[in-house]
Amino acid sequence: MNCLCEKDSGLFSSHSTAPYVLGCPSWATSEFEVQRSSMSRSLSSKVDVLPQQCHNSKTFNFQFQEQDASSTKSTDQSYPEVGTVQSGQISVQHSSTDSTLIRNEGKSMGCVIRSFMGSQDFPFPPPLLDHRPILAHIACHYADPCYSGLVAAAYSPQSKPVETAPVRIPLQLDFAEEPIYVNSKQYHAILRRRQYRAKLEALNKPIKDRKPYLHESRHQHALKRARGAGGRFLNTKKQLQSNHTPGNIAESKMHHIENYRDGADVSYAFNSDARNMQNDAADKGGGTTQQPLFVYM
């Protein structure tokens, strides 16, 4: 409790523009790089002043949540967070070696965080940068309830975050063991996507468990069809005819053509992959090589 109070007071009192003095020299180096990168990025940014203030407030709130989460683990981890808050932007973490990437994936405790400004002239770094936000999205996809709770906690008085944060730590442990550094250009978009996914989850909760098929009758029909070696459907000509017939029936009887076409895609995809292979061969204009294909059920 005392540590949390001290961290909160330190966070709120960090409005001064003077650089924060860090105990470890390596952190100081990263702080200097963060400052330099933030200055260059602020020069290149063309966003208006008013939306920038709104984004800054959002950044401050979310940093407050991450501060609560990380402060309960160890004191050393709070230093990069404070540095990030002072700089006002999220630095880009780039690893030039695969071992570093694997180590990050393994969620090991790294002593040094290397951050530098990614240049657009490099042909190699952008794919890795693209990889990081995708991971962040997957993490946020599963951690949406936790973030929803933290968002609610952020707007409540100061005492409540202290009470609710320890309860939600186990959910964040899977992904928030250390802060996830993302591309600064994508930071606001990622936050917007998180909010939208939270709303979508609140509305469409049954979607969480994905169904293997949409229509029972089509599933039964696919089960009844004759299959050859390897699980493929027999009689290619009849298969093509059956492809056209449901579309015609849908157009003549119902207005929801999209619904039927979607159902056809999903149901056939999960029933057999051989059908997809046959469609792929048909699209390419001929099955030159006959290759065995196993069905993943």
Added chain:
Amino acid sequence: MAGVREQDQYMPIANVIRIMRRILPAHAKISDDAKETIQECVSEYISFITAEANERCQREQRKTVTAEDVLWAMEKLGFDNYAHPLSLYLHRYRKTEGEPASARRASASASPSMQMHPRTHPHSHPPNYSHHGFGMFDFDPSSQGFYRDDASSSGSGGFVASFDPYANIKRDPL
């Protein structure tokens, strides 16, 4: 928000698997977890860029999300290496295929080889984006090697390359 249907949350997995198989050798096998993971990544990527493009349209009080908005959104989000080849691709596409989208949709439904192409249209939220994405699929059956190389290098090659590190890490526990 209330009109969001169940099957609109993800791209159809059959088309995603076909795109994955295009880059893999013939004897390669794909696990179900890999398919679902790529399906979620692709769907999230589309929503990510489309939301940014839609924000620009709302700011400028426009209702139609155009291809320029999508390219602008990709540049703003840091996908510069994708936006530049796609702008060249879009330029050549408009030069060679001057037909409007409605005529293309009508011609696509007539030929059986393009049976799968109209199904990708209902999933694309912006109309013009589906126009662009539709064109990418349309060039694959064509016999012109120049456009095929261009499409494969800018579209599937660059796109799959960005996902390779995650796929490798995903397959290590198997």
